[in-house]
Amino acid sequence: MVPSLPVAAGSVVVDRLRPGDAAVIHAYRNDPVVARFQSWGTPYTMADATTLVTEMASAPLWRPGWGIQLGVRQIVDDQLVGDVYVQVLVATPWVAELGATIAPVHQGRGHARDGLTAVLDAILGTVVNKVVAHVDPRNAASLRLFDRLGLVREGYLAESYRERDGQGYADDVLYGLTATRWRTRGTGS
Numbered sequence: 001m002v003p004s005l006p007v008a009a010g011s012v013v014v015d016r017l018r019p020g021d022a023a024v025i026h027a028y029r030n031d032p033v034v035a036r037f038q039s040w041g042t043p044y045t046m047a048d049a050t051t052l053v054t055e056m057a058s059a060p061l062w063r064p065g066w067g068i069q070l071g072v073r074q075i076v077d078d079q080l081v082g083d084v085y086v087q088v089l090v091a092t093p094w095v096a097e098l099g100a101t102i103a104p105v106h107q108g109r110g111h112a113r114d115g116l117t118a119v120l121d122a123i124l125g126t127v128v129n130k131v132v133a134h135v136d137p138r139n140a141a142s143l144r145l146f147d148r149l150g151l152v153r154e155g156y157l158a159e160s161y162r163e164r165d166g167q168g169y170a171d172d173v174l175y176g177l178t179a180t181r182w183r184t185r186g187t188g189s
Contacts, residue, residue: 002062003122008075010114014084017056017071022049024080028103037139038101041164062127065090072102072115081106084115086123094129100145112145120149125179133175136161143173150185151175 006015017025026049028034035042052069060066067087071080082102089095098119100112124131133151135142147153154176159169 001126003126005061005070007118007122009118009121010110011075012072012081012111012114012118013075014070014072014115014118017053017069017083018080019053019057021071021080022046022053024103025049025052025083028082028101031104034101034104037136037142039164062086062088062096062123064088064093067097070115070119072100072111074106074111081111082115084112084119086119088128096123096128096131098131098133100142107141113148116145116149120177120182124177124182128179130176130178132177134161135173135175137171137173146175149177150181151177152181 006013008014023046026044026046029038029040029044029049030042032042035044040048056069059068061068065088067085069083069085072082072084073080080103082100085097085099085101087097089097098116100116102112102115120131131151132154133142133146135146137143137156152175153173155174157172157174160172161170162168163170
């Protein structure tokens with residue numbers, strides 16, 4: 001059964017982005033600390049944010065080759081605090097790549113962990129058998145996040161990503177997590 005949205009875990013609900021989200025996305029994607037390890041360039045314009053929200057409203061959910069940004073909202077007040085990214089891979093459609101971005105004012109509250117947990121609960125074992133994440137080794141917060149979620153460090157790829165400024169290459173820590181490992185976490189299996 002293919003899961004639908006919204007999905008929830010902990011303090012957040014994950015669902016499609018809404019037209020009113022563009023201003024919040026514009027603000028946090030322009031923050032240099034947030035953007036440092038991401039694929040988008042800065043400045044990230046309001047037009048960029050509006051286009052993202054519009055495209056994501058009709059983007060196919062869980063279809064190989066289609067990446068989707070989903071809004072992460074606090075359950076208590078429905079406020080957008082960030083987004084998660086999921087892309088089922090074309091060459092290996094039983095694997096999805098994922099990531100998360102949280103606005104600076106909301107970081108450190110478990111929202112990325114909860115948002116990714118909601119997505120993992122929804123797609124592992126239904127849409128895909130495995131998820132992977134690519135993390136710049138300089139991004140200590142993301143390394144801690146994926147370690148806490150129980151993803152396994154499966155590899156270290158030297159100079160595998162082009163720096164955004166085009167002036168060099170960045171290393172990459174490859175994380176992976178299977179449906180079996182996710183289902184048996186905390187059981188001692």
